[in-house]
Amino acid sequence: MNGRPEPVRGRQAFRSLARSPRRARSGPVTVHFVAADGPDGPVSVAYSVGRNVGGAVDRNRWRRRLRSIAAEAASGLAPGAYLVGVGPDVHGLHFDELRERVIDTMQRASRGRS
Secondary structure (H helix, E strand, C coil): CCCCCEECCCHHHHHHHHHCCCEEEECCEEEEEEECCCCCCCEEEEEEECHHHCCHHHHHHHHHHHHHHHHHHHHHCCCEEEEEEECHHHHHCCHHHHHHHHHHHHHHHHHCCC
16 A cells, blocks of 8 residues: 555445444544454545535645655554535644544544544
8 A cells, every 4th residue: 555545436435434323423523434344455545625614725634734644654554435524613623633533433433443
């Protein structure tokens, strides 16, 4: 893996993530997880930053931050698809706190605990 997780692709993949019971939340960070078919599957990540977070420039900035955090954490994550979302309260987080919350929440979602 080149460090950066693959993007989640396809309508069915997003539908599976939205319906997945394996999810976790930490403040404004929410993660949904669907396990890969095998232990050697890829880590793929999608990002959800709604309009309530801000305008397009703000949403793209948060998406870039989430992408950077996911690339850093990808090697330590369980294979599967992740949907990482943030809410409007994310503005109160410094980058280090955001990183800690996102990584912890991704790990908890993949273990099946919320």
